[in-house]
Structure formats: C-alpha cells, structure tokens
Amino acid sequence: MSAAKSTNGSDGFSPEERAAMKERAAELRAEGKKGGKKADELQALLDGIAKMAPEDRALAERVHVTVTANAPQLSPKTWYGMPAYANAAGKIVLFFQNAGKFNYRYSTLGFQDAANLDDGDLWPVAYALRQWSPEVEKKVAELVRQAVA
Template structure:
C-alpha cells in the first residue's frame, strides 16, 4: 500500500503530466529544482495545483501554479520579510516566469531554501 507521501507525489506528477506544452516541461523542471533544493519538502496538490509542505499534514508553503503564466509563490505560512530598499515594506511572495535557464534554476533554489529556513 502506498504511503500518503507517495500518493501525494503521484498526484502532483499526474497534474504536471496533464499540462500542455511548453508549460508542462517548464513546471516539470521547476518541480525537479524544488525537490533538489529541498528534498525534505513533501509535494501535494493544493487548490488544484502542485504545492510543497514540510509534511503531509501541514499547510503548503510554496505553490507552483500554471494559470495564464507559470507562477512560483509563497503561501501565508512562509515567514515573509520586507524587501527594504526601493521596495520598502513590500514582501516578495510570487515570481512569474515563462522559461527556465541555469540562472533561473539557481534563483528558484534560493527562493525555496529561504522559504523553509
């Protein structure tokens, strides 16, 4: 019998597989970057899209949405920090992208590590 974590991962992979190209490849690679950056995260479906939490029974910290654009976002469960500088009290919480390269992968990994630290 599959564990809850295995079932949740299967659901996330099924959701990604159901997406049309080119978003499917983009979301699949982003999922891989997230899991490489923080293998302790548990993928699951959250409001119909892939998401990542610290356990199967805790709220999602990060969502990976594919609406009109691919969106990596923090949920309200992440400790958000004001950006400072020109952005003052605004708190970075979402990033939109339509392609992924090595620099973007590195930045996504940094974002993920910050979310769980």
C-alpha cells in the same frame, strides 16, 4: 517557450528522473499508511503535471526537480489542483500555477505565509515564470532555500 531548455538538456524530466520518482513513490507506499498517503500525494502532483500543456509541463517539471533538490523536507502534493509543497505541519509553503490553469500569459511560482521570505514590511510572494534557464533555476533554488530556512 519551446526554446527553453532545462539544465539536463530536455524540456522536462529525464527518463532517470521519472524512474527515480516512481521508485520513491513505491518506497513511500511500502512504509505503510502514512507513506502510502505521501506516495499518493506525490503521484497526484506528477499526474497533474503530466496533464499540463507542454510548455507549462516543462516548467513545472523543472520547478519540481529544483524544489525537491533544495528542500527535501517539503512534501509534494496538490493544492487547488496545482503542484504544491508543504512543510511538516502540512502547511503549503509554495506552489506552481501553470499558465493554462486560468489562461494567463505566464506561469506563477507562489509562496504562502508558511514561507520564510519576510523582508521588512513588503516582499514579493509570487513570481512570473515564462522560460527556464540557468539564471531562473538559480533564483528559484535561492527562493526555495530561503522559504524553508
């Protein structure tokens, strides 16, 4: 997966993105108890991503950037140790499961029942992720926007 490049030209978060996330966590902590909880959940998600193998970490970072850009109303948190994003009711809408978590050959972007992906009587709720590309980013962004619509 080392051939995969994010749209910002790196394999993960840019220094600017890292700084912005730290600033946002500090803002949330400054909001008080509720903001502090959100900041802690964001930090737990970022810490979880940081512990991943480089290939998984690069994918998780790009998923995080895409989710937060396309669904800012979702709250980042961890769910069973995986990066996840919850709606205002606290229900998990989507999650990222890195390949290394269960020694799979691919990472997974999964959606829970709170996601609005319904399409008749059958629809996909999990997607294999092997490499990040502009096409993958576009598809993930579309899925995230649909999930919160």
